[in-house]
Amino acid sequence: MLLSCSDKKGTTPIPIPVPSTEQPAAQPVPVPKPVVSTNVSNDPGFKLIEGADCLACHKIDTKLIGPSYQDVAAKYTKTDVDQLAQKIIDGGKGNWGDIPMTPHEGISREDAKQMVKYILSLKK
Numbered sequence: 001m002l003l004s005c006s007d008k009k010g011t012t013p014i015p016i017p018v019p020s021t022e023q024p025a026a027q028p029v030p031v032p033k034p035v036v037s038t039n040v041s042n043d044p045g046f047k048l049i050e051g052a053d054c055l056a057c058h059k060i061d062t063k064l065i066g067p068s069y070q071d072v073a074a075k076y077t078k079t080d081v082d083q084l085a086q087k088i089i090d091g092g093k094g095n096w097g098d099i100p101m102t103p104h105e106g107i108s109r110e111d112a113k114q115m116v117k118y119i120l121s122l123k124k
């Protein structure tokens, strides 16, 4: 008995994809956007604060030993710059509690004012 079942293999060649040797155009490296953080600033006043011991007791947005700079900014205005600069140099307590701020006699009046201006710029 003859079976007519075809055992003929398909002769159609399977197309083999030829890998392209051409590389896609190089993607430009994305420039990361500067991360906006309240704890980093290029403000000259911040640089002075960073270079002094202020950040041991003050943080920008949370109370540490001293009030947060945002709290200071909320309490005062530009007319208080002189008084606050003097307080940084002399130290003192009473406005926020019984813990005193250490005096900073080595800081010039101009630098202290620059620091205060930066602190007040944090007003929300």
Ligand code: HEC
Pocket: 049, 052, 053, 054, 055, 056, 057, 058, 065, 066, 067, 072, 084, 087, 088, 092, 093, 094, 095, 096, 097, 098, 099, 100, 101, 102, 104, 107, 115, 116, 119
């Ligand atoms: C030893 C911890 C300490 C250091 C260091 C320190 N502070 Fe203070 N700061 C305090 C405390 C505590 C107060 C709250 C004083 C008060 O109750 O009147 C304060 C208050 C302040 C105030 C508000 C003053 C007021 O009368 O409301 C400013 C502005 C300030 N500090 C800036 C600075 C700057 C700028 C530096 C760095 C040069 C600095 N502090 C370093 C502890 C510190």
